[in-house]
Each structure stands twice: as structure tokens, then as C-alpha cells.
Amino acid sequence: MNDNNNKETNQKHPVQGGGGTRLVVLGAGESGVGAAFLAQQRGFDVFVSDFGGIADNYKKQLEDWNIPFEEKQHTDELILNAVEVIKSPGIPDKAPIIKKLHENGTPVISEIEFAGRYTDAKIIGITGSNGKTTTTSLTYHVLKDAGMNVGLAGNIGKSFAYQVATEKFDWYVLELSSFMLDDMFRFKVDIAVLLNITPDHLDRYDYKLENYAASKFRITQNQTAADYFIYCADDPETIKGMKERTFGAQLLPFSIQQKFEPGAYLDNNDNIVINTTQEHFTMSIQDLALQGKHNIYNSMASGIVAKVLELRNETMRESMGNFKSIEHRLEFVANISGIRFINDSKATNVNSTWYALESMTSDVVLILGGVDKGNDYSMLNDLVKQKVKAIVCLGKDNKRIHEAFDDMVEIIVNTSSAQEAATVAYHLATKGDTVLLSPACASFDLFKNYEDRGRQFKDAVKEL
Structure with missing residues (x-):
């Protein structure tokens, strides 16, 4: 271990x-x-x-x-x-x-462990390899819209410790990375959400997925029967990890493949149904602000939190329908000469890029690359064959990307700046295509962080 x-x-x-x-x-x-x-x-x-x-x-x-x-x-x-x-x-x-x-x-x-000693606020903690920023932001949005006195912290926004020092919130929604969870010991999350477990940051975990999974499950430590653990029943690594562990909290699964009561499921492939001990909540997936299969999961997780907190169905429907997507996560940048530009710079692992490609409905010019964390690109093969017409590499060392896709994609071009990548992608795309920055890698070779990469890309697109 x-x-x-x-x-x-x-x-x-x-x-x-x-x-x-x-x-x-x-x-x-x-x-x-x-x-x-x-x-x-x-x-x-x-x-x-x-x-x-x-x-x-x-x-x-x-x-x-x-x-x-x-x-x-x-x-x-x-x-x-x-x-x-x-x-x-x-x-x-x-x-x-x-x-x-x-x-x-x-x-x-961790900072979270330290700050937790000095607040009586209730905590909603959200973790997962993918979707945690979106789900955390959506959950915060739903709770705030319902009039709750709630703060947003963790891997997002102002630090938890600073808010504990300067604010007086009754609730916090915390985005928790595995690195944060590693250094949390006595801290307790009242409502824990685990979205999924896919290989990420394995360089920090002796290249063992079970070590990384163990970090994710730390979100449930110290929970009691008064608490809740919300998890994705369709995620194989989550289910595998659960078989090896016992949980003090009440379990609330969500799934698009099977029906769970209590929990959340997809009815006739069209409606999200959430049932806890409260009145059932239903909402057409067409009415969700966040579209794409992965976002059905994210919306289910947020919806279960809202129902556990006994929020009114009308309020939930309204806020889940008007939520604005976060910066650097499948963010629409511009439409130039009929070509859509999407900034998904926050996709720093292969799984995130898979989700991005899965939600695309047109041919794609894909901008990939950066600091490779031991990536296995093979999970992208089917989607790349179906949707990607060209790959633009954005990184200092693109050897692994070439090895993975040279036989699959006719055009793979190396670039070394956001401006060059945007320009090359624009020339490779034709009307109706999407240029998608979804790098599957960390950004530290050419940029300060993924935000810097995303902003430079957006600036470059606006100059085309």
C-alpha cells in the first residue's frame, strides 16, 4: 500500500x-x-x-x-x-x-486539514480524476441559488484557510485532489462525492493505480452514519475499491446504466431521476446546462447533494439549467469562418481528453501535448479514428504522441507556442470543424500552469 x-x-x-x-x-x-x-x-x-x-x-x-x-x-x-x-x-x-x-x-x-480545525461549517467534499471542478462549481451554484450561506474552496477559488479566517459560512463545497487528501487525517467530510478513478498522477503513487485509488477513498475517512457517500456505480475502479473497504456513511450511488433507489439513475435514456428520502426529482437531460455523457454524471452527483440538503425541485431545476461552464473546461472561445474553437486546457490527463472528444459532434483538429505523466494514449484510439482529422502537438517533447497516433492520423504537426498551435490548427480546419485544445498533459514545459496555457490559447484565437 x-x-x-x-x-x-x-x-x-x-x-x-x-x-x-x-x-x-x-x-x-x-x-x-x-x-x-x-x-x-x-x-x-x-x-x-x-x-x-x-x-x-x-x-x-x-x-x-x-x-x-x-x-x-x-x-x-x-x-x-x-x-x-x-x-x-x-x-x-x-x-x-x-x-x-x-x-x-x-x-x-494539508491546508484543508489545518483550516478544518477552526470551522464548525458543514463540508461537502468532491473528488475524482475527472469532472471535480465542474461538479464542485455546479454544486456551489445550486446551493447558493437556493439561498444557502455557502463557500467554495479547495482546489478552486480562494483558499479554504483564508475563508475560514475571514468569512462565516455555514457550508463549504470543497474540490479535493488526491494530493490534498494524502495529507488529511482527522478532517471529516459530511457529504463525500467520488466521481471516478482513472489513471492520473501515477508518478506520485509509485505508478500503482491502487495507491492512487487509496488516496481518493480517503475522502470517506472519519465519516459516520449521519454522513453521506455519493459515488458512481458505473465506474469500475470505484466499485473495485469499495469491495475492499467498509463505509460508515450512508451510500448513495448514481448510474446511467442501472436503476438505484435511493440514488440517481437515467430513466428511458432521457430523464435524470434522483430519489433520496426526499420527494423524487426528475429533469430531462436536454434541459441540463451541461451537455455530454460525462456531464450527466456530474449533474447527478450535484443533484443528489441538493436533495440530501432538501432543496426544492423547482430551485434545483432552474440552477441546473442555467449554470455557466467554467473557464478552461470545454469553454467555447470563438467561431471564426465557421470553425469552432474550444479551450479545454484543464484536461491534464488522457481521461479528460477522452471526455472532451466524446462530447464533440463534428470533425476535430486536436491540440495535444505538454508534460507527459506516463500517459497511456490507447484509450483515445477509437475516438481519434472516428473524429480527429489532424493533431497539433503543443509541447517540448512530442515523441509519445507521435508513437501513439502516427499510424492513425494523417497530419501531426509540432508547435512550440499557443499562438503557433492556434494558427496551424486554424489552417488545418475547414468550415464546420472544431479546433479543440485538450492537451491530456500538464503544462509546465511551456506555460506557468493550465490557466496560463488556456488564456494564451484564447488570446491567440482572438488574433486570428
Whole structure:
């Protein structure tokens, strides 16, 4: 088993702060800076250390709050004297400083774990390899529209810790990645949602899918009979993982292949039906704001959460019908000379790209590539044969993409900037086609992150 799931030993007694107890935050991004602010507010002696450079906006916040920090290094003597360390989800356990902390017996936790100690709010936690940002955003939208006092955090928006320090929400909808879950121990999710488990980030999990799956199932830890676990009954890895585990929470499955009561299912391939202990909810899939098979699952998961919270059917129908898709996730950019441009930069794994291609109804010029995380592209073969007329590679090393698709697609072109990729794709497409940026890879070779990649692509499209 992944040793991420055997780290409970140092987590028995959370540090309470006050009296200048030393707490170190590793990583000065959104979650780290938010955690530092909350820690300072709670009386800790806080120090922030980032092995890379710190963005100017975060540096200014730390300076304004008089929180000491260092960048482009980790100084052992300033870190190893901490009573507890909050680590950015992006820092792997094999990083030298983390190894030293573990050898030292210093508890290393996530920002979510830390912030959870200081709020009485109820938590809806959403995880999965694909669809979690969309489902988290939709769930937040439905709850907010219903008049609930709800915050949105985790892998999305303002950090959970910063909101705990500055807001007073009754509920939070948290998007939780496997990296966040790895460093959560006592934290409890009142309503847990697991959308799916497909190979992703396996470089962080000894290239073993069962280790990655074990991280995803951590979302159910500490749950009791008063809580809910909402899961996809059509996802083979989820079902496999459930057979090996026991759950304290009430189980609510969703499926488009079979009928579940209680749970959610598809009636006559046309209506979502959700039944919990509350009045049944039905809605035509044609009326959902989010279209495509994968979004039926996302809408079902959000709908079950809403019914568990006893929201009115009319309110749910309205908000599930008017939700606007999120940036960088199958986002329509422009229609130029009859060619549609779609920004799906958030597709950083093969499965996400599969979902994107599956929802396309025209011929596609596909922009793929970036930092390959050990991708197996074979799952795309059928969709590529059916729908893709050309591939534009956007990355420094495109060898794996060529190996996967050279025999399948007549035209594969290498490019090294968003502008070049957009221009080449435009010339390869004809009226009625779709140019789809859905890279299946991380973005760090040419861009700061997937948002930067998506924005550069959108800017480039607007200049065509």
C-alpha cells in the first residue's frame, strides 16, 4: 500500500497554536498563503518557505501581514524546528525537505486539514480524476441559488484557510485532489462525492493505480452514519475499491446504466431521476446546462447533494439549467469562418481528453501535448479514428504522441507556442470543424500552469 495511507502516527494530537508555537508553511501559493494567514491569526509563530519563486501578489500579502518568508530555497534550521508543517499539495513526499520532516517525526498536514480545525461549517467534499471542478462549481451554484450561506474552496477559488479566517459560512463545497487528501487525517467530510478513478498522477503513487485509488477513498475517512457517500456505480475502479473497504456513511450511488433507489439513475435514456428520502426529482437531460455523457454524471452527483440538503425541485431545476461552464473546461472561445474553437486546457490527463472528444459532434483538429505523466494514449484510439482529422502537438517533447497516433492520423504537426498551435490548427480546419485544445498533459514545459496555457490559447484565437 502507498505509505500516504500509513501516516496516521504523527497526527494524534493537533497542535493548538497560541503562545508562539512554531508552524511552518511549505509553498507560497494560494493554499500556503491562506494557511499562513489563518495560523498567524490563531497565535502561531509562522514561517513560509518556497523552493521556487513566490508570485508578487502573494509576496505582497505576506509582507503586508508581517509574515516572514523565504523563496528559492528551503533552509533546514528554519523549518525543522517547527511543531507542525503545512505543505502545499504540489510538493511530493519524496522531496528532500519532506523526507527530513518525516525522519524528524514532525507532523506534515494539508491546508484543508489545518483550516478544518477552526470551522464548525458543514463540508461537502468532491473528488475524482475527472469532472471535480465542474461538479464542485455546479454544486456551489445550486446551493447558493437556493439561498444557502455557502463557500467554495479547495482546489478552486480562494483558499479554504483564508475563508475560514475571514468569512462565516455555514457550508463549504470543497474540490479535493488526491494530493490534498494524502495529507488529511482527522478532517471529516459530511457529504463525500467520488466521481471516478482513472489513471492520473501515477508518478506520485509509485505508478500503482491502487495507491492512487487509496488516496481518493480517503475522502470517506472519519465519516459516520449521519454522513453521506455519493459515488458512481458505473465506474469500475470505484466499485473495485469499495469491495475492499467498509463505509460508515450512508451510500448513495448514481448510474446511467442501472436503476438505484435511493440514488440517481437515467430513466428511458432521457430523464435524470434522483430519489433520496426526499420527494423524487426528475429533469430531462436536454434541459441540463451541461451537455455530454460525462456531464450527466456530474449533474447527478450535484443533484443528489441538493436533495440530501432538501432543496426544492423547482430551485434545483432552474440552477441546473442555467449554470455557466467554467473557464478552461470545454469553454467555447470563438467561431471564426465557421470553425469552432474550444479551450479545454484543464484536461491534464488522457481521461479528460477522452471526455472532451466524446462530447464533440463534428470533425476535430486536436491540440495535444505538454508534460507527459506516463500517459497511456490507447484509450483515445477509437475516438481519434472516428473524429480527429489532424493533431497539433503543443509541447517540448512530442515523441509519445507521435508513437501513439502516427499510424492513425494523417497530419501531426509540432508547435512550440499557443499562438503557433492556434494558427496551424486554424489552417488545418475547414468550415464546420472544431479546433479543440485538450492537451491530456500538464503544462509546465511551456506555460506557468493550465490557466496560463488556456488564456494564451484564447488570446491567440482572438488574433486570428
